[in-house]
Amino acid sequence: MDYLLILEWIVKAVVILLFCVTGFAYLTFYERRALARMQVRIGPNRAGPSGWFQPVADGIKLIFKEELIPGQAYKPVFILAPMITVFPALVILAVIPWGAYITVFGRQIPLYLTDINVGVLYLIAIASISVYGIVLAGWSSNNKYAMMGGLRSSAQMISYELALGLALIGPILIAGTMSLMGIVEAQDPIWFIVYQPIGAIIFFVASVAEVNRAPFDMPEAEQELTAGYHAEYSGMKFALFFMAEYVKMIAISAIGATLFLGGFRGPFVDQVPILGPFYLFFKIMVLLFVLIWLRATLPRLRYDRLMAFGWKILLPLALANVFLTAVVLVLIGG
Amino acid sequence: MTSDFLLFLVLAVVAVASALSMLLSRNAVYSALFLVINFATIAVFFLLLGSPFLAMVQVTVYAGAIMVLFLFIIMILGTEQLRQDETLPWQRPIAIFLGVVLLVETGFIIYSLGFQQGILPDFRSFASGYASPADIGILLFNEYLLPFEITSVLLLVAIIGAIVLTKDQKS
Structure with missing residues (x-):
């Protein structure tokens, strides 16, 4: 075994995890400031220079909160559920390529953790197990609102997973590979959003529903369900749910940028490979802004309309898109 | 080889233990969760055999879709606790009998194959890109x-x- 290789993997894994965790903290700040601007407010600006220490203050506050476990809760599952929720959110970024190769101390280092030949399937597999934490949190709380939130979210995530999976088939068909590195390489001059505009829109809508963000945040609709599946959680356990939601936002933005917006590709990235991560970071920031913008703009959908939209509009559209892509590819001999 | 073998042993223990717990648990939600663990270990077995495609499909289809629906139904019906009295009393002996038959059959096939062809092929012998x-x-x-x-x-x-x-x- 090459020990340097193992060291390299560990360093890269730690960097990705740190990116997720600090990204989560500063994404909450980004969201609060951006929302405040859209609502003609100022937003948090007291802790540190123009509010930059606000996430730290929030974290310290959450650590000192009292942890409550309801008397009638199913205790082992209640404690495990937040961890099960965070886990898929953190591991899904493992296959996202951040750049090509850089040379450090005479050693070629690829700027991705792993490039497996079933990268896109890995994304679908992890996305499909991410519902467990939420469902189990809702069930183990032994609270009717939490239960309703958990059930709603499982129905919603199963329904939108189909459209999400089908939207991913377009880039796979055009690139002819399921490796994410291959898909990024295939977008060399033209991004896939140009070839796959419908696929990109379907992916984006379905992914907003997958991460339970507004306007699809039915599982935690405050007015109807108090807070949905995490109504009974407090302190750091609540923080883990919060973290899972924001890390998932980062993850779907990274996936969307990789599959449809050219990933780490940008001007001069072939000459200066270190630019790759910065391009990808910029694209993620743009997509995150769109997510925040949606939250500030759109009211929540009614639940039956949400299901009807998923099954009667999004799914047939995604199927038609896959069909059309395949036919066109066969006709032009791609 | 040895590290793979150790990994296999650990996974085998987890797989068998989770399958047994699934059968013996009196709470349907816990049973479903043990089954999810079992499916996940089988996915890792596929990875060990050098077939990431099957592993990912295993996770997506069984753990991700079917078991989520199972959990959904168990929760929506509110039937977490199994009743103590059995409604189908003839089911248990037949299940035990059929299970033993399956076990004997599997053991017989493995051993007879082993006697005919020597030790079963090492899983590394599959070509890379297999499946x-x-x-x-x-x-x-x-x-x-x-x-x-x-x-x-x-x-x-x-x-x-x-x-x-x-x-x-x-x-």
């Missing part, structure tokens, strides 16, 4: 085209059946 997505696709659409099409027709029938069953009777 890659492209290979499976080519195999499905050439050699197994008819079973594949029949399966898809069956699934279509099941979908139509589900829609007809859930249709409102009055309208």
Whole structure:
């Protein structure tokens, strides 16, 4: 075994995890400031220079909160559920390529953790197990609102997973590979959003529903369900749910940028490979802004309309898109 | 080889323990969760055998779709706790008998194969790229085209059946 290789993997894994965790903290700040601007407010600006220490203050506050476990809760599952929720959110970024190769101390280092030949399937597999934490949190709380939130979210995530999976088939068909590195390489001059505009829109809508963000945040609709599946959680356990939601936002933005917006590709990235991560970071920031913008703009959908939209509009559209892509590819001999 | 073997041993213990816990647990939600763990370990077995495609499909289809629906149904019906009195008393002896038959059969096949061909082939002997997505696709659409099409027709029938069953009777 090459020990340097193992060291390299560990360093890269730690960097990705740190990116997720600090990204989560500063994404909450980004969201609060951006929302405040859209609502003609100022937003948090007291802790540190123009509010930059606000996430730290929030974290310290959450650590000192009292942890409550309801008397009638199913205790082992209640404690495990937040961890099960965070886990898929953190591991899904493992296959996202951040750049090509850089040379450090005479050693070629690829700027991705792993490039497996079933990268896109890995994304679908992890996305499909991410519902467990939420469902189990809702069930183990032994609270009717939490239960309703958990059930709603499982129905919603199963329904939108189909459209999400089908939207991913377009880039796979055009690139002819399921490796994410291959898909990024295939977008060399033209991004896939140009070839796959419908696929990109379907992916984006379905992914907003997958991460339970507004306007699809039915599982935690405050007015109807108090807070949905995490109504009974407090302190750091609540923080883990919060973290899972924001890390998932980062993850779907990274996936969307990789599959449809050219990933780490940008001007001069072939000459200066270190630019790759910065391009990808910029694209993620743009997509995150769109997510925040949606939250500030759109009211929540009614639940039956949400299901009807998923099954009667999004799914047939995604199927038609896959069909059309395949036919066109066969006709032009791609 | 040794690290793979150790990994296999650990996984085998987890797989068997989770399967047993699934059977013995009196709470349906815990049973479902143990089954999820079992499916996940089987996915890792596929990875050990050098077939990431099958591993990912295992996770997506079984752990991600089917078991989520199981949990959904268990929770929506509120039938977490099994009743103590059994409604189908003849089921248990038959299940035990059939289980023993299956176990004996599996053991017999493994041992008779082992005697005929020596030790079973090492899993490293599969060619790299064994069971890659492209290979499976080519195999499905050439050699197994008819079973594949029949399966898809069956699934279509099941979908139509589900829609007809859930249709409102009055309208």
